[in-house]
Amino acid sequence: MKLSPITLTGIVISMVTGVALGISGHSWWLTERSESDHARAFDEVLSQVQLNYVEEVGRDELMDQALRGMLDGLDSYSDFLDTSDFNDLQAETTGQFGGIGIELGKVDDAFTVITPLDGTPASRSGLRSGDRIVAVDQQELKTGSKLIDVVHALRGEVGSKVNVTFQRGDEAPKTATLTRAVIEVASVRGRLLEPGFGYIRISQFQTTTSEDFANLLAELGSEHKLNGLVLDLRNNPGGVLQASVDVADALLKDGLIVYTEGRLPSSHLRYRASGRDLLKGAPIAVLINQGSASAAEIVAGALQDHGRAMVLGNTSYGKGSVQSVLPLSGQRALKLTTSYYYTPHGRSIHEMGIEPDLIVDEAGNVADQNAPIVDEALAALKREHQNRLHARL
Incomplete structure (x- = not known):
């Protein structure tokens, strides 16, 4: 069973000096590229994607995806946090953030409600632990979708609405319309x-x-x-x-x-x-x-x-x-x-x-x-x- 809750669960904030992973000017895989088949293959794939992929994809986006892919291979909890993700995680530790008020996890490749938070749009809508979210705003969630992308789809401007389609057990899918709110959790x-x-x-x-x-x-x-x-x-x-x-x-x-x-x-x-x-x-x-x-x-x-x-x-x-949050350069972080x-x-x-x-x-x-x-x-x-x-x- 693969388990991957997205909100803070047993996370230790570990401040480190310097730049985590030793990134300074050139990345380690670039400096040793001539000696590493893996590094050479990475560079070749990156170039081919930029040249030949059906849609144009920026280099920064590809690099972020590569970093996330590296961590996805470790376990379901480790993750690369870009600036937006890192800010979201820091906000959750203080008890105030925007959204519908659920903890979402990936259980056996299904995006699953771990917990609807008390007094939030999600809890008022009737969402329960174990419900599987199958679509957001009529956009079906694919098996390969990233958990962080689903979270971002559920979040949005306070007061805006989002349609959440979910399935409970073997029942037919249902759709609930939720109004996003500032989530203030009195713990x-x-x-x-x-x-x-x-x-x-x-x-x-x-x-x-x-x-x-x-x-x-x-x-x-x-x-x-x-x-x-x-x-x-x-x-x-x-x-x-x-x-x-x-x-x-x-x-x-x-x-x-x-x-x-x-x-x-x-x-x-x-x-x-x-x-x-x-x-x-x-x-x-x-x-x-x-x-x-x-x-x-x-x-x-x-x-x-x-x-x-x-x-x-x-x-x-x-x-x-236990996950340690290791700050990186550029207001990014590694959750490991x-x-x-x-x-x-x-x-x-x-x-x-x-x-x-x-x-x-x-x-x-x-x-x-x-x-x-x-x-x-x-x-x-x-x-x-x-x-x-x-x-x-």
Whole structure:
């Protein structure tokens, strides 16, 4: 299965000095062209395309396509980001960007909705995780289409309309007309389900998520001591790695949160809890589904491995690799897979996902705070709270 979400999912921003890949004046493949058959073939193909292709194609466009092709051969997450792509990616980390409000991925060569973001045109239109987009504005999406090109087709001027044709399972394709909007994602929101039991939904992990989470947790516990928390990570596509580590740290007393390993020693990182445990051991129920990915899986996996939370829902997406964003010259960047991450017990969830402790099938609007799965989680928290009270007698 090939998986390639386009929005930020577990990305580490890695600033490098100089020019990444050693590009300075002449590229390495040009300086060694006389000694490399591959470099010679590349130069010949480039010349033939410019001379003989049926339509005129600029050299810069061909070079960008060549760079993307190099990275496409590595995995589904690595990519070359031109100036526009790099700006889009930076905007997504702050929680504001234009579009229809979905995370789009390529799953088995189909352009698939990984997550419709809460409160966006996509979520209001009824698009769901797993829906396959087959056409944009009546233009059929070909198997060889680039994910980034589909994203650009979906984005556009705020207030303009776009027709999205999608297929759900074996049903006939349907077309929804969406009005593009500035997508502002408030990553943390919540409420008291009843005195002593809180509900917090994290829709994605942004740079301010961990601080917002801690503040909301304190607010919910200001009137009544919290005896349990429902942490809703359904349809959370991930985001900033450090933000997910900080949220897990806020709920753990000690131990390993996540670790990463790659080919280079610098990719071998360990993230440990600092002893905060803002809930003081009160039980937690974590909600996940097939739209929960990357950073969301880090939190769910850490809490599950430490026995700190019961995980309810359906198997998560299974995105267990870390991409580093390496800036290049000309306001461009390289997004490169540099490591895999593992849960505290050494589980790699890449293309496997987090298995819930209790499978709860969901229906209707995933963003509904009154969904049956929330009631199921609340009931589990109350049972655990009562069991602990009886154990103290």
